[in-house]
Structures are given as C-alpha cells and as structure tokens.
Amino acid sequence: MSSARDQILARIRAANRVVGTTAGGGSAAGQRADRDADAAYATLAREYLRAHHVAGTHDITGLFAERAADYRAIVERVPETGLAAVIARVLAARSAAVPGPFAVPGELPAGWLAELQGEITLARDEPPLPAAELDQMSGVVTGCAVAIAETGTIILDHGPGQGRRALTLVPDFHLVVVREDQIAADLADAFARLDPARPHTLISGPSATSDIELIRVEGVHGPRNLHILLAARDFS
Numbered sequence: 001m002s003s004a005r006d007q008i009l010a011r012i013r014a015a016n017r018v019v020g021t022t023a024g025g026g027s028a029a030g031q032r033a034d035r036d037a038d039a040a041y042a043t044l045a046r047e048y049l050r051a052h053h054v055a056g057t058h059d060i061t062g063l064f065a066e067r068a069a070d071y072r073a074i075v076e077r078v079p080e081t082g083l084a085a086v087i088a089r090v091l092a093a094r095s096a097a098v099p100g101p102f103a104v105p106g107e108l109p110a111g112w113l114a115e116l117q118g119e120i121t122l123a124r125d126e127p128p129l130p131a132a133e134l135d136q137m138s139g140v141v142t143g144c145a146v147a148i149a150e151t152g153t154i155i156l157d158h159g160p161g162q163g164r165r166a167l168t169l170v171p172d173f174h175l176v177v178v179r180e181d182q183i184a185a186d187l188a189d190a191f192a193r194l195d196p197a198r199p200h201t202l203i204s205g206p207s208a209t210s211d212i213e214l215i216r217v218e219g220v221h222g223p224r225n226l227h228i229l230l231a232a233r234d235f236s
Contacts, residue, residue: 006033006037007036007037007040007041010033010034010036010037011037011038011041013034014034014037014038050188051185051186051188051189052150052185052186053149053150053185053186054185058149058185060149060183060184060185061077061149061180061183061230061232063149063150064147064148064149064152064178064183064230065077065228065230066152067149067150067151067152068147068152068153068154068204068205068228069152070152070205071152071204071205071206071226072205072206072208072218072226073152073205073206073226073227073228074225074226074227074228075228075230076090076227076228076229076230077230077232078229078230078231078232079231079232079233080179080231080232080233083177083229083231086229087141087175087177087229088120090175090227090229091120091139091141091175092120093120094120094121094138094139094173095120095121095122095123095136095137095138095139096120096121096122096123096137096138096139096140096141096171096173096175097122097123097124097125097129097134097137097139097140097141097163097167097171098122098123098124098125098140098141098142098163099124099125099126099142099160099161099162099163099164099167100124100125100126100163123137125163125164125167128164128166131166131170134166134167134170134171135170137170137171138171138172138173139171139172139173139174139175140163140167140168140171140173140174140175140223141174141175141176141177142156142161142162142163142167142168142174142175142176142177143160143161143162143176143177143178144156144162144176144177144178144182145157145159145162145182145193145194145200146182146183146184146190146193146194147178147182147183147184147190148183148184148185148186148187148189148190149183149184149185149186150185150186150187151186151187151204152204152205153190153202153203153204154176154178154202154203154204154228155190155194155200155201155202155203156168156200156201156203157194157195157198157199157200158198158199158201159198165199165201168201168203168222168223169221169222169223171223172219172223172224172225173223173224173225173227174203174222174223174225174226174227175227175228175229176203176226176227176228176229177229177231178228178229178230178231179231180230180231180232180233203222203226205226206218206219206222206223206224206225206226207219207220207221207222207223207224208220209221
C-alpha cells in the first residue's frame with residue numbers, strides 16, 4: 001500500500017501533467033499510480049458537516065446582514081426598485097467611481113446613472129481611470145459575484161459591474177450592492193457558484209489590520225468604510 005506521501009505526490013503530478021502525457025511520464029506504472037491515487041482519494045471518509053445553514057430552515061439573508069455588521073460594515077436592506085435613490089443618498093457629497101459598464105438590479109429607468117450625475121459626482125472607470133484620478137475618488141460603488149452568510153463575506157470576481165481590483169482597493173469608501181439571490185449559505189455553496197478561472201477578492205468588512213500590540217488600524221490595505229445594500233425584490 002502506498003503511503004500518504006506517495007498519494008499526495010501522485011495527485012500533484014496528475015494535476016500538473018502536460019497535455020498528452022501522464023503523471024508517470026507516459027509509462028504504464030505512472031498510469032496505474034494515477035488510478036490508484038484517484039481511487040484512494042475517492043474512498044476517503046468525509047463525515048464532516050458540509051453545510052451549517054440551510055436556506056429552507058435558516059434566514060440566510062438575515063445571517064449575512066448580522067455577520068457583515070459584526071465586521072463593522074454598514075448594512076441596509078432596501079427594495080431593488082429604490083436602489084437608485086438609496087445610492088444617491090449614501091453617496092451624497094462624495095465623488096465616486098463606478099465600473100463600466102455598471103447596472104444595478106431591479107426595475108430602474110434607463111440611464112439612471114445619468115440621473116444621479118446631477119446629485120453626485122460619478123466617474124466611469126472606462127477606460128481605466130489614471131492612478132492619480134482614482135486616488136482622488138472618495139468612494140466606489142460596485143456589485144458582487146456572491147456573498148457568504150456564514151462569514152459575512154463578499155466575493156468579487158471582477159466581472160461586469162465589479163470592475164478591476166484597484167477600483168475597490170484605492171478609494172476610502174466602498175458601496176456594494178448585494179442581491180438576495182447572490183447570498184450563499186456557507187463557503188462550499190459560495191465557491192460552487194464561482195468560476196475558478198476568474199480572479200477573486202474576498203471582503204469581510206472594512207480593511208483592517210492589527211500591530212503586535214493588537215492596536216486595530218483600518219484602511220491600510222483597502223477602504224476604511226464598507227457599506228452594503230441588500231437588495232430585495234419582496235421588501236417589507
């Protein structure tokens with residue numbers, strides 16, 4: 001019987017094999033090693049609890065709001081149809097960058113961003129804003145790819161409506177729109193919804209760090225302020 005070390009190395013070789021070859025260099029022994037490693041991996045006991053919260057029996061949206069607030073994020077539950085007005089209120093007196101193209105869910109009138117231009121200063125990051133101009137922005141508003149209720153975490157995959165990574169790291173204020181249907185119960189559920197080939201940024205509250213004396217400092221690695229709008233279709 002092969003050792004755990006042999007099994008691990010065999011799986012690493014299999015994962016990194018060159019197209020057209022096998023992990024064992026094309027030999028029959030290498031192919032058998034691959035099959036043995038796969039078979040051993042498949043028979044491993046997995047008696048751990050995969051999901052701690054089930055949508056049918058838990059308030060997933062409420063749990064996410066609670067956990068995100070624990071990280072010192074501001075969380076508001078708003079109707080999708082009222083998002084434009086809420087965004088205008090939250091961003092009042094701020095200059096904010098938005099990804100291009102950017103749209104929020106709900107029955108919003110065409111050109112709603114243009115309507116907000118008279119109330120707040122918005123700058124589209126298309127083409128990408130110069131670093132100096134981005135640094136002058138006091139905030140950014142984006143959507144997200146998925147959110148995790150169990151940890152209060154927001155995940156960006158930098159697709160449409162989320163923008164490049166610098167856009168959400170440089171400004172001091174980040175406003176994120178999260179739809180209820182984007183909230184996953186736990187990590188396993190969240191990662192199952194994501195494309196592993198895309199870059200991912202995980203955000204759990206405002207950027208913060210602590211020094212050796214455990215003095216908390218916010219805003220060192222990203223925005224000091226995180227504001228989350230939980231958009232619901234059936235709002236009550």
